[in-house]
Amino acid sequence: MAVRNLETCFSPALFEADEHRESIVVIIDVLRASSAIITAFANGASEIIPVAEAEVAREYKTRGYLVAAERDGFVLDFADFGNSPFNFTKEKVEGRTIVYSTTNGTGIITLASRARLTVIGSFLNITAISKWLSLQEKDVLLFCAGWKNRFNIEDTVCAGAIAQNLLGTGLYSTICDSTIAAVDLWSLAAPDLNGYIDKAAQRTRLRDKKLDDCIGFCLTPDFTDKIPVMKNGVLVDSLL
């Protein structure tokens, strides 16, 4: 195939669904939805049903499902837990189906559902997802979740790190300014990722709510080689 096109989108408000129908869309919500979903699969979850609306998550709960649901970092009252990756322990999730609804992440998964394929990426699976993507002969869109439609730094530098991996294979090219900027910001962040993310607004928000205990974990490269992939509206392990 010809050289594949690589693009980056910084916010759901900038997503152009029609442009990416044939692309693989990588959803990146480092703090914390992508990291939580990837951790769940690393700990043996069998599938995750993302739902955008809290009311739909509540309905699943009444039917006996394990439900992770938060808004603005706070666990919804009916849910089993929220979206800290630390909640998705082996004891809780192994072999289970989880219904999952967050402020940002799951709405974006719904938005991207018209793409050819949707996968979940973060620092936790960064080498694995970069290699997996390079084996697919498809254009790639790195879709940063942002925060309430705003640009954010942590998703952007993660996109930049994946973009650098992909461009390094020689299989991709880009004329997308967002991708170029993301790679450049990654070059600044890479020598001290934790220090760099210290500047990010979401880190401040999580710290103010005392929800920042998982940030160091979320920035850990290669915790797992699991790649959650959307199939028929449900996230499953890419190997299935």
Add this chain to the structure above:
Amino acid sequence: MAVRNLETCFSPALFEADEHRESIVVIIDVLRASSAIITAFANGASEIIPVAEAEVAREYKTRGYLVAAERDGFVLDFADFGNSPFNFTKEKVEGRTIVYSTTNGTGIITLASRARLTVIGSFLNITAISKWLSLQEKDVLLFCAGWKNRFNIEDTVCAGAIAQNLLGTGLYSTICDSTIAAVDLWSLAAPDLNGYIDKAAQRTRLRDKKLDDCIGFCLTPDFTDKIPVMKNGVLVDSLL
């Protein structure tokens, strides 16, 4: 006054009008609308009437106005000229009222019209606008025009340069990830701005249309100290 808030918006699609009603909004469309407007005032234009719709510009032309109007870089058939800064010579614009309509820039001016004050910034007036802003006791939004609602590099690094000037005064603070990223990208671009902008998609677009002759000029710092300000729907010199 308390420390002023500094924010940056990367695209019209991300603009939150309600958040910035009390702010000064700086419109940045380096290639080429902001640069052309600033050049026009440097060369003695008396006022510029920005219009979003081409048909409105055409109507002004029939009433005898000097009209600059382009779409995607090409001059509209009824217009006197397009939006290269090189068109706005002293001979053509001194003492004149210009009606101005471009693909991106003028639509954004309309969008920002609910803000407290709208001004036009680019590299051409960068020191002057930074100083002028610091004398106003207001929050500031740096509003990058982007390209067809997409993020672009040249507007972002210009926003970063202005942001660095403002933050350096100690009068502003920011918790806006876009501002932090813009300052960081400016730090990468500053040592060789022309070289850095070589990576930008808009440079490629303009080169493909042979409209790139003005890029070096558009990246010239401090060509003028003119600051175009919107008053009653018309751009005038800030000193008026």
